[in-house]
Amino acid sequence: MFSTTIDAYVAQLDHFRDVIGGSAESLQTVEDGARTLIATLAVTEAARRKSRVELSARYQALAA
Numbered sequence: 001m002f003s004t005t006i007d008a009y010v011a012q013l014d015h016f017r018d019v020i021g022g023s024a025e026s027l028q029t030v031e032d033g034a035r036t037l038i039a040t041l042a043v044t045e046a047a048r049r050k051s052r053v054e055l056s057a058r059y060q061a062l063a064a
Helices: 008-021 029-050 054-063
Strands: none
Touching: 008 054
């Protein structure tokens, strides 16, 4: 039996290319992307400071 697998990373990059090229709609909102970036940067900051980083105020800034 023939089985195909999809490389999720390649599929994500293909979709990103299509969104940039205008042939597909984004599956995520700009706010989702901003929240992901805030969380990613907070992880880096927490590791550097060796302490917890609160995200609530940073997320609230998105709503302003």
